[in-house]
Amino acid sequence: MKLLAVVASKAGLELLAMGGASVSFTADVAAECAARGASPAYLWQDPLFEKSPSEAGLRAIEAAVRQSGADLVLLGADSRGREWAPRLAARLGAGICTECTGLKVEGDIVRCERPVYGGKATAVLELTAPVKVVGVRAGVLAAPDASTAGLPAALDGVDTSGSERWPVRVEHVAEQSEGPSLQDAKVIVSGGRGLGGAENFAVLKQLADVLSAAVGASRAAVDEGWVPASWQIGQTGKVVRPDLYIAVGISGASQHMAGVAAAKNIAAINTDKDAPIFEQARLGLVGDYREVLPPLIAACKELLGR
């Protein structure tokens, strides 16, 4: 099977795990793809991509599929890849699996595993169409090491007709607070509906500062308007994989847990000893976070000498 990995950012380098060609939109990412063995490592740089990344990127991916003769296209399950995958599949008449957490090529078939019903069940899909499109969740594949001296190849033949009608990105606002990002953090402190109000996230922030941790939230806290949507962790927010995830006042809805399934350790603080979060936590503390957090912050300060 001929593979094409759509590597829109460095996070997507893991899509190169199974070899094949790649397509990227910035010189540094394309160079990384080439160094990690992608061949050809297509690079398409065009002002249209900055202006209308969704439509322009899709056209470039179509061109890369044509030129590489790929019959299996891998995309990341992120805000770009999730947008491109279904549209690409529609254009190619391809079989598609999104949110994939495991894939195997077996002859002409691609067998994909993916969580459904908020992670309460797992489905296996067999893609049998001549062309397959798979959206792969972060952390499922591992990026190969840089080992070759390959160079990117310019991608041409991208059809940009009709671009005057494409939606235009007029602004990109980064909302990252100071400290590590949710994607990079080794430790994440996260709050849910149990926190009861926006002001209580300030206490979580204190704990996060002591631990050099990022602060996240469940969907419930976002829906209440306590924190911005960019803090949301879960299947419909960010997928994170810290060494330690401290969940405070989070019941543990499966939708949320799908976003932290890759966390190495989960510690949960909740007043309800039957909360589902404890089914997946390694360490549990039954108690009111208002009473627990101040001594917890003090104990962490003492331990870490901060």
Next chain:
Amino acid sequence: MHSVVCIKQVLDQDIPPRAFRVDRAARRPDVAGAPLVMSIFDGNALETALKLREATGGGAVTALTIGPKGAEEILRKALAVTADNAVLIAEGDLDALGAAERAGLIAAAVRRTEPKVDLVLCGRQAGDWESGQVGSMVAEALEWPCVTFVSQITDAGSGRLRLRREVEDGYEVIEAATPVVVTVTNDESNVLRLAKVRDVMMAHRKPITTWSAADLDGARGAAGAAVTDLFIPEKSSKCEFVDGKTAAEKATNLVRRLREMKVL
């Protein structure tokens, strides 16, 4: 502005994992008697459309679903929160249709809907299979542009919309000309409103337009993807609860155990 909001009836997403069962042979959930609800992001899409209608002081919102007769329930709910019209594409076994086929039916219904549709909104993904495919495929079937993961929409004048699109590190502001397809994600502004009692009663008197798949002739061929298994994943983790007479003691013990596990 005429908006069509695509909504889906799904198994209640709040069924706890321990109560969730599957019929592995049939590859379907097996939770008899569990409630069916409007998929949660479809509620966000509906609210976004209603807010846009109110802000522009005109236009109409049509709620559309594919499903069996029982799916009329979520159309009534949409009417009760003041959607203007409701359309049911009658299909007894929704699971038998792939994403591309559903998108083809929706696109055909949109083409047939009067007055001319300017905006189609879908939840970013359904609360059951969570594939996030149908909205984007509707755009392809209509040959309209598509903007995904939108949380807020405002009218930018002269047939243009200004959309806030949520991304990993914050958000983008997108300007798009209508007609356009939008998939909606949640934020604090688009939680579906509660229906007023009077509107609930009114909703039961409103007509629901029903079309069959045959009326629409929008279905495409098979998608070359088949579900071959459905099972409950095994969970091996056993939680260790930290002891302590007081909150402070528990907190200290938690930190001690985290250190012993070498994660702090």
